[in-house]
Amino acid sequence: MVYFDDSSQESRFREAWKSVEIVRQVSYSLFTFGESLLPYYLVCGSPPRRESVPVTISQGEVCVKRPMIITPERARPDLAGFFENEEEQGVAEFLLSRSAQFSRLKFDNHRGERQQVEDSVEGAVEKLNRKLDNEDEDRVAILTAPPQLAGVAILRYTAERVWESAPENIQELRERGFLP
Secondary structure, eight states: OOOOOTTTHHHHHHHHHHHOEEEEOOOOOOOSSSEEEEEEEEEEOOOTTSOOOOEEEEEEEEEEESOOOBOSSSOOOEEESOOSSHHHHHHHHHHHHSSOOBTTOEEEEEEOOOEEESSOHHHHHHHHHHHHHHTTOOSOEEEEEOGGGHHHHHHHHHHHHHHHHHHHHHHHHHHTTSOO
């Protein structure tokens, strides 16, 4: 497990967070009760003007089980299938220790095989956007990341969907009589 020292942890976290992007957003909320599926394409490669690494594309899906409201002072979420190295896990632990925790959430990431492509990250994203547009697909996100931060990209996508769904989830809880 990688721990950031006090002097560099925030800057390393910010650098990692800025290195990953959600380049095709989705606008659907997570279900207040039950499971929600978050399909995505993940494009990994080097950012422009950096040492070149092969570009890979993988398709995956995060299953968010029993989504509830984001509240502080609860147990940590269960993250399965997100991280392949200690640096990614360290960034995620830093994020979760500095923000509201996801109460009783279980995130199960299923990422398919990586396929190497002869293209730039931008070119691969453009082709995926065209493919999804042609299929009228509006529930699949496209994420980009350096290869060593792939899990952070998937975590960011998942976290942002939970955060953006919270107001609608709260409203549904009120409508069902669970909240005043």
